[in-house]
Amino acid sequence: MISLHGLTKEFPGGVRAVDALDLEIADGEFFALLGPSGCGKTTLLRTIAGLETPTSGSVTIGSADVTALPPGRRDVAMVFQDYALFPHMDVTANIAYPLRIKKVPRAEREDKAAATAARLSLSELLARRPGQLSGGQQQRVALARAIACHPTVFLFDEPLSNLDARMRLEARTFLKRLQRELAVTTVFVTHDQSEALAMADRIAVMSAGRIMQVGTPSEVFQRPSSTFVASFIGSTPMNLLPGVVEDGALRVAGAVLPLPEGLAEGEEIVYGLRPEYMDLSRSAREDAFAGRVSVVENLGTSFLVTLEVGTRTRTRTGTGEHLVQAVVPEDAEPAPGAAAWAVPRHPRALV
Numbered sequence: 001m002i003s004l005h006g007l008t009k010e011f012p013g014g015v016r017a018v019d020a021l022d023l024e025i026a027d028g029e030f031f032a033l034l035g036p037s038g039c040g041k042t043t044l045l046r047t048i049a050g051l052e053t054p055t056s057g058s059v060t061i062g063s064a065d066v067t068a069l070p071p072g073r074r075d076v077a078m079v080f081q082d083y084a085l086f087p088h089m090d091v092t093a094n095i096a097y098p099l100r101i102k103k104v105p106r107a108e109r110e111d112k113a114a115a116t117a118a119r120l121s122l123s124e125l126l127a128r129r130p131g132q133l134s135g136g137q138q139q140r141v142a143l144a145r146a147i148a149c150h151p152t153v154f155l156f157d158e159p160l161s162n163l164d165a166r167m168r169l170e171a172r173t174f175l176k177r178l179q180r181e182l183a184v185t186t187v188f189v190t191h192d193q194s195e196a197l198a199m200a201d202r203i204a205v206m207s208a209g210r211i212m213q214v215g216t217p218s219e220v221f222q223r224p225s226s227t228f229v230a231s232f233i234g235s236t237p238m239n240l241l242p243g244v245v246e247d248g249a250l251r252v253a254g255a256v257l258p259l260p261e262g263l264a265e266g267e268e269i270v271y272g273l274r275p276e277y278m279d280l281s282r283s284a285r286e287d288a289f290a291g292r293v294s295v296v297e298n299l300g301t302s303f304l305v306t307l308e309v310g311t312r313t314r315t316r317t318g319t320g321e322h323l324v325q326a327v328v329p330e331d332a333e334p335a336p337g338a339a340a341w342a343v344p345r346h347p348r349a350l351v
């Protein structure tokens with residue numbers, strides 16, 4: 001549905017915001033562009049919208065190469081972080097604005113605006129101006145404006161970031177449901193990994209103008225392809241520890257772990273395991289990270305426990321202190337200072 005080939009956007013001064021990027025987004029897909037501030041997400045979205053001209057490469061929507069087309073001829077609707085509503089127009093006029101630009105007759109565009117407003121529970125607010133609406137209501141007006149003209153693609157640039165935490169969760173579910181109903185191909189920019197995991201069919205994790213990994217939420221969560229993705233995805237960061245294969249076992253920060261297939265004697269690796277896949281034991285065991293509880297954080301229904309793990313024996317991959325985190329159930333809260341062993345339950349990721 002959307003194909004990007006060798007897409008590059010270089011700004012004056014030599015910043016390559018988007019760097020030789022290739023990407024295919026399927027028809028009807030909810031696709032998230034995720035990455036830290038400055039990685040090029042917004043520039044990429046604006047290039048798809050036609051608001052930025054690429055330095056090289058192409059943008060195809062459907063079967064048409066739209067690289068040289070202005071935004072108005074791409075059949076895309078964009079929702080911005082600040083909603084970009086017209087302050088002097090009421091809700092109806094804001095929603096109907098793109099239809100007015102398309103020269104849809106007044107009666108028809110007012111009908112369409114009213115129908116879209118009803119769908120987004122805005123019917124009571126049609127006569128108000130943006131200044132008289134809450135953040136969440138403004139966001140729905142911006143969505144209604146995008147929906148009213150039946151585009152083939154929605155482009156969302158952090159549309160939830162101005163909402164408070166609770167509204168954000170509600171808006172997330174609402175937006176996902178709406179996208180399912182309308183089945184319109186959607187590209188959604190966010191720096192919030194939980195938002196991307198919760199909403200998207202697939203996620204592209206970006207860094208420095210490039211895509212580090214593309215996959216479903218479970219793929220990027222369970223099988224990150226690099227330490228960058230591993231540390232970026234997940235509400236608690238993945239444990240990443242140096243390890244080495246010695247005497248037919250995997251030795252990681254003092255723990256002796258079963259040897260995964262495909263590793264050779266002497267090989268050095270980074271061992272990655274999510275805190276959610278780590279159990280805590282109060283008795284010593286060889287296949288665990290021995291340490292002392294340094295911090296216990298209450299997550300509501302569980303605790304995030306940070307262990308200071310000191311390896312006694314020096315290996316080629318280094319010794320010294322490592323921090324290992326485990327998420328434990330609320331009835332297993334350990335005391336700070338206590339000795340504990342973090343046991344990998346689910347050795348998922350070897351990076």
Ligand code: ATP
Nearest residue numbers: 011012015017036037038039040041042043044191
């Ligand atoms: P954020 O999450 O902070 O919005 P982002 O991932 O969307 O970040 P972009 O806004 O696309 O990142 O910016 C990517 C890079 O391009 C940054 O280094 C930024 O400073 C640079 N950049 C963006 N717009 C311009 C511009 N008009 N002129 C020069 N450099 C720019």
